[in-house]
């Protein structure tokens with residue numbers, strides 16, 4: 210993938226925090242650049258369920274417009290604390306040490322990066338009401354698949370199938386690298 214090698218400063222700081230904790234479940238740079246580009250197209254409130262150490266948040270922050278806001282929730286208080294330090298002086302980002310569901314009443318969101326297992330597994334039903342019309346949900350960590358229905362490790366990938374067929378969303382699977390794809394679901 211072509212991309213400048215330099216990372217935004219805020220992303221580098223989030224990587225430093227991740228490294229200090231040995232946390233490696235952050236989004237890859239290809240996904241991060243996609244998050245930044247999508248964030249730049251949004252206004253209002255963006256959300257992330259599953260902050261980790263703040264790498265995805267940092268990519269969103271690198272793209273967000275002036276006046277936009279990012280709310281991100283992380284269940285593990287240690288990880289949330291680390292991410293909160295990165296954005297301590299940033300009035301566009303709030304990191305909550307909390308279950309994702311505490312953000313339910315803060316929506317609807319113009320972009321939702323859905324990156325924690327439980328809300329991800331709930332599929333579109335768990336999320337549809339939290340996204341404004343025209344808003345986008347981003348789900349990463351898929352393995353590209355050209356067949357229909359989508360198959361992963363010899364089984365139909367029911368979650369991916371549900372997102373790609375849910376009538377409340379128009380959804381596309383986008384390859385961000387030869388071995389990685391992302392779903393972008395736009396709320397109708």
Ligand SMILES: C[S@@+](CC[C@H](N)C(=O)[O-])C[C@H]1O[C@@H](n2cnc3c(N)ncnc32)[C@H](O)[C@@H]1O
Pocket residue numbers: 234235236257258259260261262263264265266282283284285288307308309310324325326327328
């Ligand atoms: C894949 S990591 C997130 C990576 C991060 N979004 C990034 O791009 O760097 C998933 C995170 O979700 C958190 N998590 C799991 N269940 C959660 C829940 N119910 N509410 C909030 N966060 C949760 C985990 O602790 C973990 O840090």
